[in-house]
Amino acid sequence: MKLFLRKIRPGVLLSMLFLCVFFTLFLFLPLFTVLREGLNFGVFLEIFRNHLYREGMWNALLISLTTTALVFLFSFPLALLYDQFEFPGKSACPVLMMAPMILPPFVGALEFQQILGHYGVLNSLLALFDLGPVDFLGGGGRFWSVCLIEALHLYPIAYLNLTTALANRDPALDEAARNLGIPAWQRFLHITLPLTKPGILAGGSIVLIWSFTELGTPLMFGFNTVTPVQVFNGITELGTNPAAYSLVIVMLLFSAVLYLAGKFLLGAPSTATAVKGIAGSGSRILTGARRFLPGLAFGLFTFLAVLPHLALILTAFSESWYRTILPLHYSLIHFQNALSDKLVAPSIANSLRYSVAATVLAVAAGFLAAFLSCRVRSRLSRLFDLAGMLPLMIPGIVLAVGFLGMSIRYEWASLLFDPVANPVLLIAAAYAIRRVPYVLRAAASGLEQTPEELENAARNSGAGPLRALWKITIPLIAANLLVGALFAFSFSMMEVSDSLILAQKAQFYPITKAIYELSQYLGSGPYVAAAFGVWAMAFLASSLLAASILLGRKIGALFRM
Amino acid sequence: MSCRLEFQNICKRYAGSAPVLQDLSLTVEPGELFFLLGPSGCGKSTLLRIAAGLIEPDSGRILADGKDIGALPPERRGMPMVFQSYALWPHMDVFENVAFGLKIRKMSAPEIRTRVESILEAVQMTPYIRRKITALSGGQQQRVALARALVLDPSVLLLDEPLSNLDAKLRDAMRTEIRRICKEKELTAVYVTHDRREALSMADRIAVLKFGQVRQCGTPREIYRMPRDRFTASFLGDVNFLTGCCLGREDTFCVFETEVGKLRAAPGWGDPPAPGETRTLMFRPESVRFDAAESEINSFSAQIRESWFLGEITQTSLAAGSFVFTANEQAAPDRAHGTGLRVRISPEHLVVLSPDPEED
CATH class of the missing domain: 2.40.50.100 (RNA polymerase II/Efflux pump adaptor protein, barrel-sandwich hybrid domain)
Known part of the structure; x- marks a missing residue:
């Protein structure tokens, strides 16, 4: 230990100290609190005896598996098209694929009801042909709606991971198979698919856990017999009833089992993907009318995916929208109402405040963890990398409950993380810890792609460690850091689970909770919520656009973490 | 300007592997173009990096003109290195790459310009002064890397297989060029290579390394004509x-x-x-x-x-x-x-x- 302290640079030591405090306070302590409060055999027994809780778990699991299957059904063909062919409009595809992410799925759920509801667009369309009405949202329809809306929101994550895995494989491997006369589908089955396992595992586990723990969408559809909603409903009794803690532990275990099952099924990442081809991308240039087909597929799919967004915009601009395919009259009244509502302006300021603070924290922790892992390479620094990636495995709802539990359990935490009097640090920390993996992986990928020799050359030219970091490393990985920061900020702005659970007083509501509350108003509530949703969507879209302008042609890299 | 460089009883072992350097001692005389020659993994690049301060030895001393520089960080050693990969900063152009070290030393802008222009002229890169690094050929990048090291007017120049990425013809031309510049500037230069022809044609003296130990040290003629052992004999030709x-x-x-x-x-x-x-x-x-x-x-x-x-x-x-x-x-x-x-x-x-x- 003495030798370690003697050899270690002060900057590295400070970084390690910061990360120790950060992860202990924002990750391990909330987890510990949940485990401490919820590990109660009696309560577990009660939970598993209660058929509502059992049904909730089963539904959550079914939603998760179905959503993941749908996500791959959507994203795999698109990723293959993108990888295999050169076609007009290819450069716009990464941006198109991100479009669904600018709206949280629960807002999409609000508008999905406008499309599929009893008096919605689809039934109005069917009525033209004297058909229907069909109760799309009744019975199993609600389940499928939740799965579909989540899949339409989450497929970009799988798509990004798949395209990265496909791009990383050596095209010569496919060419060798082709050269041996192996037909296309066999090549896909025996060459491409095994080589994209890392992408499937990476994208699949995020989607699986995300959809398993998604709170907003089922809540919006009134699908209450799912575990996350049951936890949300149990929050108010957190001080007296440990059921919510135990439910959260069950979710945590389920998430771990789902992740491990995925890993077991997909096996270890293929080593062949580590060898990058030198023969170029290997994508084929389509000619004639066929060259427009992939672009058309991307366009059509994106249109389907952004239907809730379009419905949101139409709802926001309509006077009212009922029993018609399109609104009959348009108006700006809901926008005016949204701006004048006492919830709206403060919620924008709150979201900005929380998200900026979360981004700063996430970028600091993510970058330092990545730097220690990629450049210092001690066992301890690898532990920071592990800790930084852990929030991907841990559902947001678990940490949110953990933070609340800390504020109830520990006096010092109630001062620091007071959900009633001042939840700024509480919400920012909850947002930040879950965004660290994005920054960490983005920064790590930048550092891995930037030869350490470049920093050595700077040191060798006379620059100290900090100057080498500032002048060489940071400019070279700036795009990666920006990507991480952008993801952290955007996802924080549209965060649902933490916002719904942790923001308890109206004056502290962030945007998502304000939209949820507005949508519950009787009368014009959903319209005002839609108008506010449009504001939020425009804001996020412009931040993505700004990033694309800032990064120029590197925008593709932005979506390939 | 040239400096006497001494390695005394240097030992280095990476965690979980065999020793890379074993009690290695060497002296590089002032103004000498000294080659470290050996197969991959013999420890020659490690020794060079130890000299540059990029790797810390487990034990042993490094002396520059009699002064122990072992405790100095890389930025204070004044031993610029030409890296095998060139390690040119892609976000800077040719001028900025070469000027970086001078800016760190807080030189005035006119002086930086004069020195950068002069060194780029010496390596025949003046026409490319504002060219992006990514727009240069391998040979041009190699020249910029050399200029970036030379512009600091060093007493010791370290070169880590600087020609290994060039084609045979360019390599031959650059050998002459590097030797000319080193001799003109009377630099003490330590040059790492596994290419015996490069070593024999350029070196004042060569140290042949194997398993982290010096097997023989001498002039090219000495070690070629009168090798000490089978390994040195067969490695040299x-x-x-x-x-x-x-x-x-x-x-x-x-x-x-x-x-x-x-x-x-x-x-x-x-x-x-x-x-x-x-x-x-x-x-x-x-x-x-x-x-x-x-x-x-x-x-x-x-x-x-x-x-x-x-x-x-x-x-x-x-x-x-x-x-x-x-x-x-x-x-x-x-x-x-x-x-x-x-x-x-x-x-x-x-x-x-x-x-x-x-x-x-």
């Missing part, structure tokens, strides 16, 4: 080995009984062989003289097994009994397979090797 039993001494030579008869050999390095001792002898293919007279000492009969025309030389494989060896000959006449002839190796070119520290 094609070689023939012959085993013989020492019969005694005649004048300055040792007499050996070998399978091709009695041969006289130069005693080489280390302890001279005692009578009755078996030693390995070595000679280079180009030392073999064809069509020797029967009366000449160190001559013996051999038969041609095969020959290959290689342009400037013809390489011939010969057999004398069970002893098979190779000979190189310029302007060789055509000789048929199985032709018998008499060859000679002069005693100066037949060298007694020291026993290897380990079995090669």
Whole structure:
């Protein structure tokens, strides 16, 4: 230990100290609190005896598996098209694929009801042909709606991971198979698919856990017999009833089992993907009318995916929208109402405040963890990398409950993380810890792609460690850091689970909770919520656009973490 | 400006691996172009990085003009390095890359400009001063890397296989260029390579490394003509080995009984062989003289097994009994397979090797 302290640079030591405090306070302590409060055999027994809780778990699991299957059904063909062919409009595809992410799925759920509801667009369309009405949202329809809306929101994550895995494989491997006369589908089955396992595992586990723990969408559809909603409903009794803690532990275990099952099924990442081809991308240039087909597929799919967004915009601009395919009259009244509502302006300021603070924290922790892992390479620094990636495995709802539990359990935490009097640090920390993996992986990928020799050359030219970091490393990985920061900020702005659970007083509501509350108003509530949703969507879209302008042609890299 | 660089008892071992450097000691004289030559993994780049301060040795000292610089961080050593990958910063252009070190030293803008322009002229890169690094060819990048190191007016220049990424023609041109610049500026330069031709053609002195130890250190001629052991002999070029039993001494030579008869050999390095001792002898293919007279000492009969025309030389494989060896000959006449002839190796070119520290 003495030798370690003697050899270690002060900057590295400070970084390690910061990360120790950060992860202990924002990750391990909330987890510990949940485990401490919820590990109660009696309560577990009660939970598993209660058929509502059992049904909730089963539904959550079914939603998760179905959503993941749908996500791959959507994203795999698109990723293959993108990888295999050169076609007009290819450069716009990464941006198109991100479009669904600018709206949280629960807002999409609000508008999905406008499309599929009893008096919605689809039934109005069917009525033209004297058909229907069909109760799309009744019975199993609600389940499928939740799965579909989540899949339409989450497929970009799988798509990004798949395209990265496909791009990383050596095209010569496919060419060798082709050269041996192996037909296309066999090549896909025996060459491409095994080589994209890392992408499937990476994208699949995020989607699986995300959809398993998604709170907003089922809540919006009134699908209450799912575990996350049951936890949300149990929050108010957190001080007296440990059921919510135990439910959260069950979710945590389920998430771990789902992740491990995925890993077991997909096996270890293929080593062949580590060898990058030198023969170029290997994508084929389509000619004639066929060259427009992939672009058309991307366009059509994106249109389907952004239907809730379009419905949101139409709802926001309509006077009212009922029993018609399109609104009959348009108006700006809901926008005016949204701006004048006492919830709206403060919620924008709150979201900005929380998200900026979360981004700063996430970028600091993510970058330092990545730097220690990629450049210092001690066992301890690898532990920071592990800790930084852990929030991907841990559902947001678990940490949110953990933070609340800390504020109830520990006096010092109630001062620091007071959900009633001042939840700024509480919400920012909850947002930040879950965004660290994005920054960490983005920064790590930048550092891995930037030869350490470049920093050595700077040191060798006379620059100290900090100057080498500032002048060489940071400019070279700036795009990666920006990507991480952008993801952290955007996802924080549209965060649902933490916002719904942790923001308890109206004056502290962030945007998502304000939209949820507005949508519950009787009368014009959903319209005002839609108008506010449009504001939020425009804001996020412009931040993505700004990033694309800032990064120029590197925008593709932005979506390939 | 040049400086004397000493490595004293340097040891380095990476976690979980065999020692990279084992009690290595070397001295590089002021103004010397000193080569570290050896196969991959012999520790030559590690030694260079230790000199640059990029790697910390487990033990040992590094002295520059007698001063221990082991505790100095890389940025305070004043030993710029030309990296194998060039390590040019892609977000800066040629000028910015070369000027970086001068800016760190807080020089005035006009002085920086003057020095950068002057060094770019020396490496013939003036027309590319505002070119992006990514728009340069390998050879041009190599020149910029050299300029970035030289612009700091260093007392010691470190070069880590700087030519390994260039094609053969450019490599030849750059060898001359680097040697010219080092000599013009009277730099002490430590140059790492695994290319023996590069080392032989450029070095003032060469240290041959294996398993983190210096096997031999000397001028190119010394280590080529009189290698200490089998490893050095074969690493420096094609070689023939012959085993013989020492019969005694005649004048300055040792007499050996070998399978091709009695041969006289130069005693080489280390302890001279005692009578009755078996030693390995070595000679280079180009030392073999064809069509020797029967009366000449160190001559013996051999038969041609095969020959290959290689342009400037013809390489011939010969057999004398069970002893098979190779000979190189310029302007060789055509000789048929199985032709018998008499060859000679002069005693100066037949060298007694020291026993290897380990079995090669």
